Amino acid sequence: MNASMPSIPIARPALGDQEAAALRRVIQSGWVTQGPEVAAFENEFANFVGAAHACAVSNCTTALHLALKAVGVVAGDEVITVSHSFIATANAIRYCDALPVFVDIEADGYNIDPNLIEAAITPRTKAILCVHQLGMPCDLRAIVEIGKRHSIPVIEDAACASGSEILWDGQWEKIGKPHGDIACFSFHPRKVITTGDGGMLTTSSPEYDRKFRLWRQHGMSVTDTTRHGSKQVIFEDYDELGYNYRMTDLQAAIGREQLRRLPGLVRERRQLAEAYREHLSSLDLTLPIEPSWARSNWQSFCVGLPLQMDQRTVMQMLLDQGISTRRGIMNIHLEKAYCSQGSHRVATRLTRSVSAQERTIILPLFSRMTDIELSRVAEALRQNFAAAMTDAPLLLS
Numbered sequence: 001m002n003a004s005m006p007s008i009p010i011a012r013p014a015l016g017d018q019e020a021a022a023l024r025r026v027i028q029s030g031w032v033t034q035g036p037e038v039a040a041f042e043n044e045f046a047n048f049v050g051a052a053h054a055c056a057v058s059n060c061t062t063a064l065h066l067a068l069k070a071v072g073v074v075a076g077d078e079v080i081t082v083s084h085s086f087i088a089t090a091n092a093i094r095y096c097d098a099l100p101v102f103v104d105i106e107a108d109g110y111n112i113d114p115n116l117i118e119a120a121i122t123p124r125t126k127a128i129l130c131v132h133q134l135g136m137p138c139d140l141r142a143i144v145e146i147g148k149r150h151s152i153p154v155i156e157d158a159a160c161a162s163g164s165e166i167l168w169d170g171q172w173e174k175i176g177k178p179h180g181d182i183a184c185f186s187f188h189p190r191k192v193i194t195t196g197d198g199g200m201l202t203t204s205s206p207e208y209d210r211k212f213r214l215w216r217q218h219g220m221s222v223t224d225t226t227r228h229g230s231k232q233v234i235f236e237d238y239d240e241l242g243y244n245y246r247m248t249d250l251q252a253a254i255g256r257e258q259l260r261r262l263p264g265l266v267r268e269r270r271q272l273a274e275a276y277r278e279h280l281s282s283l284d285l286t287l288p289i290e291p292s293w294a295r296s297n298w299q300s301f302c303v304g305l306p307l308q309m310d311q312r313t314v315m316q317m318l319l320d321q322g323i324s325t326r327r328g329i330m331n332i333h334l335e336k337a338y339c340s341q342g343s344h345r346v347a348t349r350l351t352r353s354v355s356a357q358e359r360t361i362i363l364p365l366f367s368r369m370t371d372i373e374l375s376r377v378a379e380a381l382r383q384n385f386a387a388a389m390t391d392a393p394l395l396l397s
């Protein structure tokens with residue numbers, strides 16, 4: 001790498017003066033958790049996605065845990081999902097002592113193949129946990145219909161999908177509306193909007209929302225704001241096991257600023273994704289497909305490599321030029337934490353999931369990425385294309 005050339009990260013949070021001012025406001029207010037900023041962020045997020053309820057939590061993993069608990073997943077139950085996801089998707093199922101049941105992804109994308117779901121259903125199936133992977137909406141219409149047909153709740157792992165949209169009955173609607181029973185979001189710094197860490201649950205069910213609020217705060221019968229504002233002494237009760245899954249007001253204040261910026265951030269990312277398409281169209285890469293009924297927030301731009309190209313080699317070549325990439329989305333069933341019997345069930349062949357992990361790379365894409373930076377990534381790929389090829393097609397492990 002040319003020493004004068006700045007490196008290009010895989011992602012960069014879009015945080016600025018507004019977020020800093022919001023933090024100052026909270027610090028000066030003296031109320032730093034489960035207070036007015038959290039309530040305001042919840043209202044604004046609910047309005048943004050068009051959901052009746054939104055409940056803020058500490059991250060998306062805790063959101064998934066509460067969602068699964070709310071729909072009644074308990075020990076011994078099965079939850080259908082993908083192995084091709086961040087490990088938290090399946091971990092949340094295991095927190096309920098339930099079994100993740102893995103099905104493969106579709107042939108032309110990185111989301112669950114709805115055609116494989118029904119064959120994986122057993123009498124023990126308690127939920128379908130679909131993922132809007134990399135911000136690209138999965139085929140929710142088909143999945144929700146399967147859920148309805150079998151009376152199985154659908155939970156959306158929308159960790160990556162703040163600002164993504166889906167065409168629903170002729171209207172573009174935000175992911176999180178929710179079209180399934182509950183949607184769970186992440187505000188980790190790799191996502192389009194961030195609160196450092198953070199999560200949100202959206203639902204149309206007041207009962208689910210009530211449970212989320214109870215469980216996120218140790219199962220405490222009275223909220224902090226109620227107790228604080230009461231003219232009478234109140235003693236709280238703890239009737240069921242709860243957790244500390246709270247979001248702080250510091251995080252929520254940042255989240256409110258981020259949410260205001262979200263439409264602009266998504267517009268900017270769409271332009272970057274388009275620019276990648278133009279720059280990369282002449283290379284033998286499989287570019288991501290956006291179905292006609294989906295609008296990605298372009299959290300990530302994932303490209304498929306030709307069969308002869310070695311993934312690690314090309315990633316290293318780019319890193320040597322100061323360009324960070326990531327391998328395709330992991331496969332949970334291949335990790336040691338999932339090697340024991342009873343940790344999961346594989347319901348279909350997972351060939352496409354494994355192939356996507358081994359044969360794709362994620363390119364840098366972030367707010368305020370310049371034309372020069374994007375061209376540098378494309379040019380580095382072009383220059384190293386031939387050198388990263390092996391003679392024989394690589395076999396999948």
Ligand SMILES: Cc1ncc(COP(=O)(O)O)c(C=O)c1O
Binds near residue numbers: 059061089133159187
């Ligand atoms: C698909 C998916 N699900 C769940 C999570 C977990 O989110 P968090 O880190 O907010 O717990 C992530 C985070 O990267 C994710 O990508």
